[in-house]
Amino acid sequence: MTRSINRMTWIAIAALAVLVLAAGATSVWTSRIQAGAVARLNDSGDLVRNHMTADMMHDAIRGDVLTVLAARNNPGLDSADAARSLTKDIAALREALAVDRAYVAAPDVAQAATRITADADRYAAAAQAIVKAAQVDPARAGAQLPAFLKSFDTLEKSMSEVSDTIDRHADAVAAGASATASLANILIVGAAAITVLVVLLVGYAARRFVVAPLIALVGVVRRMSEGDLSVEVPAASRRDELGQLAGATLAFRDQLAGAERAKQEQTDLIVGSVGDALSRLADGDLMVRVNAELTGPFAKLKSDFNNAAQALQSTMRRVSDSTSGINNGAADIRQASDDLSQRTEQQAASLEQTAAAMEQITSGVRESAARAARANAAVEQARDEAQRSGEVMQAAVEAMGAIERTSGEISDIISVIDGIAFQTNLLALNAGVEAARAGDAGKGFAVVASEVRALAQRSADAAKDVKARITASADQVGNGVGLVGETGEALTRIIERITEINGLVREIAASAEQQSTSLVQVSTAVSEMDGVTQQNAAMVEQATAAARSLAEEADMLASQVARFRTGGGAVTPLATARAEPAPAPAATARLAPQRIVRQAGNAALAVEDDWSSF
Known part of the structure; x- marks a missing residue:
């Protein structure tokens, strides 16, 4: 009975569908x-x-x-x-x-x-x-x-x-x-268990009757692709789709075996004719050609090999002719690079000295600007102190005026006290007169009146003395007020002069700061020029080394070309006729650290990497 995988697959799908519906x-x-x-x-x-x-x-x-x-x-x-x-x-x-x-x-x-x-x-x-x-x-x-x-x-x-x-x-x-x-749980679990069981049975049948034979056929095809054409093809006796696939694989194996035999025969012919020609070509004989009679697609291989040999022969002739010119040009480039390297080193040294001088000038101007700023601050402080002194002097003037007014008020009070003492003296005198008129009965009163008169007299004398002293003090206070006023005016003039000096010092400081900024910019530009010059010197050194390497490679190229037979004249490597000035190690050693110090963080290192890769 002929079985069909397709029909069996549809039966399995239908069974699974029925189970899913159930x-x-x-x-x-x-x-x-x-x-x-x-x-x-x-x-x-x-x-x-x-x-x-x-x-x-x-x-x-x-x-x-x-x-x-x-x-x-x-x-x-x-x-x-x-x-x-x-x-x-x-x-x-x-x-x-x-x-x-x-x-x-x-x-x-x-x-x-x-x-x-x-x-x-x-x-x-x-x-x-x-x-x-x-x-x-x-x-x-x-x-x-x-x-x-x-x-x-x-x-x-x-x-x-x-x-x-x-x-x-x-x-x-x-x-x-x-x-x-x-x-409900029992029914659901039972249905799920039946479904899983059927799926496992279908999977087992598919694995045994379909997947396993397919894996075996895949292994056969893999071994055939690796060159093993003696492998046995399984499932060739089956009457389903896998049997048909196995029969096709068996036929493909037989075809590959026949093709392999034909390829071996053709390979022997190619090795016999083309192999000898390639061996002579490897020995440097560019005049070799393939003369064997090759048929089919290998005739084109013969034609291509002969054309390639002819083209290679012509190319090597042109390379041989160009080698002498390359040698001469490399020598000229090397000499020019040496000269440029020396001039660049001199220029780099000059710029380095200029940069150092600019840095010293910039440092001096920066210090002058700092001193001017400190002088400006000192003048500002002096002006503030003078202003505060003027304010204190003004307060002293006002205090002296208050003292003068108080002295006047005290003088008026003393005048009142003097008048009271005078009136008391008159009253005591009148009392003495009345006591004298009273006779013996007024003696005691006369003594009291005499004492009161004496006391009034002493009070009047003391008041006059105090008034004289206060008048003298008021005169001295007036003189002090005049002197303090003159001192205040002098301080005002001093403040005006200090303010003027402060403005001049501020302008000097600002000018020094601008000069410092300008010099910093100039110094930066000179430093950048110095760095660029150092970088140029490095590139010139590298160009010189590259030119020297180019000359050596040209000599080696001439030596390699000389070993080929091209049918023309032989090529002889050209010796270097010009003296090769050795690079100055000391200058190179001196320039390298300067490049590192001055060009840290810029593109100089990237340029060195580019030239070294060249």
Whole structure:
């Protein structure tokens, strides 16, 4: 039976597709049943929450009734608000019980909710009766409270029975959902396991019947590409696509073997004719030609070899003719480079000296600028001190004026004291006259009047003395005020002269700074010129070395060309007729450090690398 890999592949794909569809259908079905279980769980949860609401309303109704009864003794409680809350709580209780009765997923829950409806109505009616009675007769309302509490306990028991029924239903729904989830997991895991098993079987079959033979054929082709044409081709007896591929590989191996034999025969012919010609060509015989009769594509090889030999012969003749000219030109270039090197070294030395002189001048000007700046700062300080001295002198003038005014005021006070002493003396004199008139009775008073007169006289004398001294002091103070004023004017003139000197020193400092900046620029330019000259000297040295190397290479070229047979005259290497001045080692050694010092960070090193590579 003829097998086909293509048909087997389609069968495997179809089987995998069926498995994938079956797994997908299983997943969809399990998702649906899980969604139903989740919906039932949600409904049971809503039922539990609704019944909890009914239970809370059951307790809230009792709280409303107790609030109405307590409002008569507690002014802080509002009975009307409690009555309105009671109406709302009763409506909420009845609505929650109606939801329980309408739950169709659990008939026992609906039946239990129906059984407690009457208890709930009696409980609500008792609560409303107490609230109405409390508004008219609080005592009668209090008497109805025990019956109300009894109905509360009855409804409480009924509500507990309904709660137990709802809890049992919720537990049953949760257990069913868990069983549904377990079944779904089992189905999904089973489908996945079957799918993996089928995929592994398909992979194993593909690996054994398709991939392994293909790997073997790849190894055969690789060995054939490496030249092993004796290799056995596997799977040649198969009747599928791999058998066809193996037959094609076998035919290709036979073709390669025939081509290899033909190539070997042609190679022997080529080696016999072209190999001898290449050997003579390697020995320098450019007049050799291939004379063997070659056919097919190797005839072109013969023609190309002969043409190449002819072209190489002509080229070597021209190279031989040009070698003498290269030697002469290299000698001229070397001589010119030596002369240029000497002149460049001299120029570099001169620029180096100029740069050193400019650096000294720049340093001197920079120091002069610094001294001018310090002188300017000193003049500024002197001007500030003179200004402060002028201010102190002005304050002294004002103080002397105040002392002069105070002396005048004291003199006026002394004049008043002198007048008082004069009046006291007159009064004492009059008292003495009156005491003399009184006789013996006025003797004591006459003694006192005499003492007062003497005291007034001494006071008048002292006042005159003080006044004289104060007058002399005022004259001295006036003279001091005049001298201090003249000193202030002199200080003002000194400040003006210092200010003028300060401006001149500032201009000198600015000019020195500008000169320093200009000299720095000139020194920088000279340093750059020195660096460029040093760089040029280095390049000239390198050019000289390159010219000398070129002359040596030209001699070597002439020696190499002389070993070829071109059919023309022999080429003799030209000896250097001119003296080769050796480069000055000392100058080179001197220039190299200067280039490093002056050209650090610029392009000189890059230029040296370029010339050394040349």
